[in-house]
Amino acid sequence: MRYLDAIAKTAASNPDRTAIVTTSGDTATYGWLWSASEALAAWIDASGVPEHEPVMVYGHKSPLHIACMHACLKSGHPYVPVDRFSVPKERAVSIAGQIGAPLVLATSEFPEELADAASTLLDTSRLTAIAEKGGASQPERWVSGEDLAYILFTSGSTGTPKGVQVTADCFDNFLGWAVTLGGIDKTGLTFLNQAPFSFDLSVYELAMALASDGTLFCLTKQVQDNMREEFKALAASGVGVWVSTPSFANMCLVDDSFTQELLPDLRLFLFCGETLANSTAAALLERFPQAKVVNSYGPTESTVAVAAVDVTPEMTAADEPLPVGIARPGTRLRVVDEQGAECPTGTYGEVIIEGDTVSAGYFKRMDLTEKSFGTALLDGKEVRTYRTGDEGALDEQGLLHYHGRLDMQVKFNGYRIELGDIEENIRKLPEVTDACVTPFERDGRIAYLVAHVVLGKAPAETGLKATVAFKKELAATLPHYMIPRKFVFHDRLPMTPNGKVDRKTLAKL
Numbered sequence: 001m002r003y004l005d006a007i008a009k010t011a012a013s014n015p016d017r018t019a020i021v022t023t024s025g026d027t028a029t030y031g032w033l034w035s036a037s038e039a040l041a042a043w044i045d046a047s048g049v050p051e052h053e054p055v056m057v058y059g060h061k062s063p064l065h066i067a068c069m070h071a072c073l074k075s076g077h078p079y080v081p082v083d084r085f086s087v088p089k090e091r092a093v094s095i096a097g098q099i100g101a102p103l104v105l106a107t108s109e110f111p112e113e114l115a116d117a118a119s120t121l122l123d124t125s126r127l128t129a130i131a132e133k134g135g136a137s138q139p140e141r142w143v144s145g146e147d148l149a150y151i152l153f154t155s156g157s158t159g160t161p162k163g164v165q166v167t168a169d170c171f172d173n174f175l176g177w178a179v180t181l182g183g184i185d186k187t188g189l190t191f192l193n194q195a196p197f198s199f200d201l202s203v204y205e206l207a208m209a210l211a212s213d214g215t216l217f218c219l220t221k222q223v224q225d226n227m228r229e230e231f232k233a234l235a236a237s238g239v240g241v242w243v244s245t246p247s248f249a250n251m252c253l254v255d256d257s258f259t260q261e262l263l264p265d266l267r268l269f270l271f272c273g274e275t276l277a278n279s280t281a282a283a284l285l286e287r288f289p290q291a292k293v294v295n296s297y298g299p300t301e302s303t304v305a306v307a308a309v310d311v312t313p314e315m316t317a318a319d320e321p322l323p324v325g326i327a328r329p330g331t332r333l334r335v336v337d338e339q340g341a342e343c344p345t346g347t348y349g350e351v352i353i354e355g356d357t358v359s360a361g362y363f364k365r366m367d368l369t370e371k372s373f374g375t376a377l378l379d380g381k382e383v384r385t386y387r388t389g390d391e392g393a394l395d396e397q398g399l400l401h402y403h404g405r406l407d408m409q410v411k412f413n414g415y416r417i418e419l420g421d422i423e424e425n426i427r428k429l430p431e432v433t434d435a436c437v438t439p440f441e442r443d444g445r446i447a448y449l450v451a452h453v454v455l456g457k458a459p460a461e462t463g464l465k466a467t468v469a470f471k472k473e474l475a476a477t478l479p480h481y482m483i484p485r486k487f488v489f490h491d492r493l494p495m496t497p498n499g500k501v502d503r504k505t506l507a508k509l
């Protein structure tokens, strides 16, 4: 399935059909999306941005934002989505620096520093004026095959985000499978968009909605911050396919009114990105008798998800965690031991993903790419492979069972975080000489992050005041979900016998 062809078809046959609705009150039709993105693509093409160079799309959920992402695809450039609420100023500027002074399409307010880091920055009024001109299709310049469709920057262990390069083929191959999930006909349905566009989970509903004549229903940050507003918006949404992290569904389940009555059209819950607890799935199946629950698994590096399973009430009642899925056609999952040898069925090891949705590695980071990516033969074709750093085991039916990470990456409220990323940014603070961040767990879930900090000299402020000051300083470089809730000050960090920071001891403090 070619994504842009599918949208073109609806834009031509049913231009007045609603493609996008946001909780800020914006709507857009397929006809508008198609012609606005065409006009913007023509502008990008004429602007002289070198072929295939990434273009940053900065802002938040709006029809213009989505049109800009599509304009990049249609002008042969990968888009780099940067959400203004999830990515703080310095991080956005650092991403612009890594790309190398890109063209920035800013669909909302933007920090001045971003304009300085861009070669050209188009603001909302210029983008709107260009979009209004409309334009005709030029499929010959669309991204295709091994061209990059988008680059998503994720937390990197050294304190600098790394850009995952997803090709047009990866995107289309993923989409062809995603639309089949849950076994329901998705044509014309409304798809919930919870995640910001800078997270790969959002690619699920974006791609499925617009390739299925559907409507993308975007929950904006403002509404997600207000539970009452959020439920009001959901009740009026007509959502048929729910895509979110399990954490978000858990938050909704706290409210007794979160039932099929609130969302009468809901037919499918689709989860990815973190552990789906048996109790969450059981509660959803009970409260939404007309909906299926699908658990899916995959990292950004292999395009959203590569395995999925329909969760049944029997599975949720079993005394073991839910499986995360069976590999999609075009993907092979392998589990290997430390020497790289295949693990027997039922034995835990590192999960390797091989197939036609494995991305083209990290943007301008050959070192990191070589460490985790390779090639293999699958059904006689050469495909890319990715070492996930996830621990898992395959059972006799080919179902993957997930058992956490082999490294310092954690998932907190659905967000992927390298603890090393936070530590590096804390160490950059002038008062700090060393730092270690540990997750604090409650009921098997991360409740918050704790920073263990060693200071060079006695701080001007101590205790709560110092914590508040550190949090404020970190907010310039780290997204809100990466800022530790608690700071514990140490004279020195405890060490293991082999001289490493004793994370286990710190985690118990």
Ligand code: AMP
Pocket: 154, 200, 201, 271, 272, 273, 274, 275, 276, 295, 296, 297, 298, 299, 300, 301, 304, 324, 388, 390, 402, 404, 405, 411, 415, 416
């Ligand atoms: P991201 O790149 O943000 O999608 O994060 C990918 C990581 O999230 C994977 O490598 C896993 O560690 C974790 N993950 C993805 N899907 C699941 C799932 N269904 N259950 C548990 N963890 C998951």
